[in-house]
Amino acid sequence: MSEKAKPAKEAISIPGDAVSMPTTIKNPERIASRRNELIEIATTMFLDRGYHNTSVRHIVRACSFNLASLYMYVSSKEDILYLVAQDLMNTIAKELLETELDAESPERAIQTAFAQYCRISNKFRRQIRLLYREVGFFPEESRNDVLSTVSDVLEFFEKIVVQGVATGVFKDLPPKFVALDMVLAAHAIAIHTRDVLSHTSLDDYVAFQTDKFLTLLLVDESQDA
Amino acid sequence: MSEKAKPAKEAISIPGDAVSMPTTIKNPERIASRRNELIEIATTMFLDRGYHNTSVRHIVRACSFNLASLYMYVSSKEDILYLVAQDLMNTIAKELLETELDAESPERAIQTAFAQYCRISNKFRRQIRLLYREVGFFPEESRNDVLSTVSDVLEFFEKIVVQGVATGVFKDLPPKFVALDMVLAAHAIAIHTRDVLSHTSLDDYVAFQTDKFLTLLLVDESQDA
Amino acid sequence: MSEKAKPAKEAISIPGDAVSMPTTIKNPERIASRRNELIEIATTMFLDRGYHNTSVRHIVRACSFNLASLYMYVSSKEDILYLVAQDLMNTIAKELLETELDAESPERAIQTAFAQYCRISNKFRRQIRLLYREVGFFPEESRNDVLSTVSDVLEFFEKIVVQGVATGVFKDLPPKFVALDMVLAAHAIAIHTRDVLSHTSLDDYVAFQTDKFLTLLLVDESQDA
Amino acid sequence: MSEKAKPAKEAISIPGDAVSMPTTIKNPERIASRRNELIEIATTMFLDRGYHNTSVRHIVRACSFNLASLYMYVSSKEDILYLVAQDLMNTIAKELLETELDAESPERAIQTAFAQYCRISNKFRRQIRLLYREVGFFPEESRNDVLSTVSDVLEFFEKIVVQGVATGVFKDLPPKFVALDMVLAAHAIAIHTRDVLSHTSLDDYVAFQTDKFLTLLLVDESQDA
DNA sequence: CATGAATGAGCATTCATTCAT
DNA sequence: GATGAATGAATGCTCATTCAT
Numbered sequence: 001m002s003e004k005a006k007p008a009k010e011a012i013s014i015p016g017d018a019v020s021m022p023t024t025i026k027n028p029e030r031i032a033s034r035r036n037e038l039i040e041i042a043t044t045m046f047l048d049r050g051y052h053n054t055s056v057r058h059i060v061r062a063c064s065f066n067l068a069s070l071y072m073y074v075s076s077k078e079d080i081l082y083l084v085a086q087d088l089m090n091t092i093a094k095e096l097l098e099t100e101l102d103a104e105s106p107e108r109a110i111q112t113a114f115a116q117y118c119r120i121s122n123k124f125r126r127q128i129r130l131l132y133r134e135v136g137f138f139p140e141e142s143r144n145d146v147l148s149t150v151s152d153v154l155e156f157f158e159k160i161v162v163q164g165v166a167t168g169v170f171k172d173l174p175p176k177f178v179a180l181d182m183v184l185a186a187h188a189i190a191i192h193t194r195d196v197l198s199h200t201s202l203d204d205y206v207a208f209q210t211d212k213f214l215t216l217l218l219v220d221e222s223q224d225a
Numbered sequence: 226m227s228e229k230a231k232p233a234k235e236a237i238s239i240p241g242d243a244v245s246m247p248t249t250i251k252n253p254e255r256i257a258s259r260r261n262e263l264i265e266i267a268t269t270m271f272l273d274r275g276y277h278n279t280s281v282r283h284i285v286r287a288c289s290f291n292l293a294s295l296y297m298y299v300s301s302k303e304d305i306l307y308l309v310a311q312d313l314m315n316t317i318a319k320e321l322l323e324t325e326l327d328a329e330s331p332e333r334a335i336q337t338a339f340a341q342y343c344r345i346s347n348k349f350r351r352q353i354r355l356l357y358r359e360v361g362f363f364p365e366e367s368r369n370d371v372l373s374t375v376s377d378v379l380e381f382f383e384k385i386v387v388q389g390v391a392t393g394v395f396k397d398l399p400p401k402f403v404a405l406d407m408v409l410a411a412h413a414i415a416i417h418t419r420d421v422l423s424h425t426s427l428d429d430y431v432a433f434q435t436d437k438f439l440t441l442l443l444v445d446e447s448q449d450a
Numbered sequence: 451m452s453e454k455a456k457p458a459k460e461a462i463s464i465p466g467d468a469v470s471m472p473t474t475i476k477n478p479e480r481i482a483s484r485r486n487e488l489i490e491i492a493t494t495m496f497l498d499r500g501y502h503n504t505s506v507r508h509i510v511r512a513c514s515f516n517l518a519s520l521y522m523y524v525s526s527k528e529d530i531l532y533l534v535a536q537d538l539m540n541t542i543a544k545e546l547l548e549t550e551l552d553a554e555s556p557e558r559a560i561q562t563a564f565a566q567y568c569r570i571s572n573k574f575r576r577q578i579r580l581l582y583r584e585v586g587f588f589p590e591e592s593r594n595d596v597l598s599t600v601s602d603v604l605e606f607f608e609k610i611v612v613q614g615v616a617t618g619v620f621k622d623l624p625p626k627f628v629a630l631d632m633v634l635a636a637h638a639i640a641i642h643t644r645d646v647l648s649h650t651s652l653d654d655y656v657a658f659q660t661d662k663f664l665t666l667l668l669v670d671e672s673q674d675a
Numbered sequence: 676m677s678e679k680a681k682p683a684k685e686a687i688s689i690p691g692d693a694v695s696m697p698t699t700i701k702n703p704e705r706i707a708s709r710r711n712e713l714i715e716i717a718t719t720m721f722l723d724r725g726y727h728n729t730s731v732r733h734i735v736r737a738c739s740f741n742l743a744s745l746y747m748y749v750s751s752k753e754d755i756l757y758l759v760a761q762d763l764m765n766t767i768a769k770e771l772l773e774t775e776l777d778a779e780s781p782e783r784a785i786q787t788a789f790a791q792y793c794r795i796s797n798k799f800r801r802q803i804r805l806l807y808r809e810v811g812f813f814p815e816e817s818r819n820d821v822l823s824t825v826s827d828v829l830e831f832f833e834k835i836v837v838q839g840v841a842t843g844v845f846k847d848l849p850p851k852f853v854a855l856d857m858v859l860a861a862h863a864i865a866i867h868t869r870d871v872l873s874h875t876s877l878d879d880y881v882a883f884q885t886d887k888f889l890t891l892l893l894v895d896e897s898q899d900a
Numbered sequence: 901c902a903t904g905a906a907t908g909a910g911c912a913t914t915c916a917t918t919c920a921t
Numbered sequence: 922g923a924t925g926a927a928t929g930a931a932t933g934c935t936c937a938t939t940c941a942t
Contacts, residue, residue: 057912065928068929071914177430180421188409192409215441250901291904292938474904476905627884630870631887645829731917
């Protein structure tokens, strides 16, 4: 590499590029920056008013470019939703998947991971609500793409369970169901905020759920003693 | 009650009456029948095409009355959604609340109630999805009204847990959280159909969840002996 | 018929009714009057600027109703063109078909009919140009419908030729081709106005063409004697 | 001519040069080649989708240069249509004008010329339809320019007639009208394809028309015998 | 009480064209 | 000369809602 080479070139990730979203624009950095602006603005608006109550005009009014330009970076309103959803899922999943787990103890791994995902669910409450609401309107392909990130999250928990079972620390319960249970318990913070938080604190809820999962998973505790 | 009073008066329940939904129409039976027709027709359409892709014109085309008349019985498109949501929640809650439970055994009561609610969630998958999606857009008052029925469902489970704890059959776990867990586990059938049903049957899922809840709730049987 | 009956009821002809152009409007007279207004205004504009350069907004600005109302009487911009084309063709064909012909003499019938159609073609020059231009853009069904009126015109001439041939006054030439020739010669006044009128008068042109057709058609008179 | 002058200078004919079509570009060969590329590509598209349904973007996507460059060689979308129309007319006229005629016999000349133009009209059906449709929208100057080529075609026939009349082979009919008749009869193959071809073959039509014109033109055949 | 007809405001999208580089 | 990117203005059409009758 020469010193003058743009070393961060690889760092530019173009939103929507994964699933081939066609553009006449040549400069990838420009695409990235325009789409990112779009994502930021549209996310807020979709969160505030919902996808269907937000017009493209409304979005673009808050952008640094104009309506016709918008259509140089996305090819439909749905594309914007897709961009937003993908970004949301990525942010959420990334924050979870970066969590450092205790490789020695599945028990502690579960505790850490679940606590982390609860924290994330709490932080991204509205985003998760948006995803629950609007992903259903996606066409096949995009929906699958977005849901694949949900699968990543599920797998993250699944793997911990599988490892726990493999090392004899956890009972032999179906890992998929256990993982789903955990994800749901965390999502409930976003989706059923009232029911979760009206009577106690978030910490209490997380503590209860953690206890529950460990009780279920850990092999006979009485024998541990 | 005057002699001239219509004795069946109580039998007429006017949809939407709970939460003030103003009308200039005097005859309550007319209101009830019009609104019921509306609910029936709109429900199908919202389920098929979604709320936002269904136009008021489209709805009214299938009704026995006309567009202008519709606005004598509801005051906006949102009102129709509210009517539909309320009806859906009532149907679902009613079907659960009618379940006959074994008053003697909280264990069997839980089994019955949970199995029943899973059956309901499976039967009303699309309806539950519709509710999850659209209720968030309701204004305060209507949302609370619809969600109060969710509370009824939660309480139904809560009471069983409370009773089980009271009779010493169940461990002393927070009943609200346990109830929420159960409701979520059932809703997952509707909301996360793929994840729940792709690898096993509904029965397996229900069995797993039932086991889980009983394991959690029942006081250590081995020590009882 | 009672005296109070609306005797002219049958007289209301709804433009576009022949080919089923759906409407939510119930009152047929209203449909007729709205569509007629539309036809009158759109015809002028299509004539002035062409179909593609005339926007629905532009048309409706000159109407007594508004954009949304327009779409209660037609279902697309194309429908307007169809209405206009149909009306043009009907006007033209009607004016021709009403011509009283000398039933005794095919020779005089041809003279009268052709002269009349030349007069019409001259009067409706721009309309004929419009039809030539835009009919090609119609979808199958409407095009056939409009072209069927052209066939009526062709048949009008064809019948005269056939009768002339049958009575031995005309030579046995293919009537379809002869009729087409006549129609084309008349249309040329509209389509090739420059070439037709730049060097002589319309009368000269008509006289030339009439002579031509009679020369072609009439069986050798000199030999008859 | 200087020695350095490009000797083939005269060979480069710049499309659109006849009628002032301004350009900032200096190199005439470049203009010619760009415009020719444009003509080739746009012709296909106009033929396939019509002028109004073809966007400048669509055209340029198939070109070797880009949108902004296009506007260095033409100054509007209409210019492209003009270029195309001019080229179409030239191609058609050239193919006719190259026809070798029997200088001795006006009769055979007419036969050959008309047959040839019918062949051309059949070959270029869609092109002729395009011209009929769109030329009317041209502004004065360009229309005249395009129509002057039509005049060339008319004159081609006119001259034969004039010569026939001059040599006493043809009757003294107005040559302009006869020529127009012939051109129209040929164009009918393109414009009234259905009516011309639905009942017989092209050859029959041409034969009929040829007979017709000869019957009209040739001086008293009975006396020839 | 019912309804036929109307409408203002809005929608997503596309266009021909221009200009800074 | 070439081109990537931008943009103002318009397009056809639909919507929820209202009123005169």
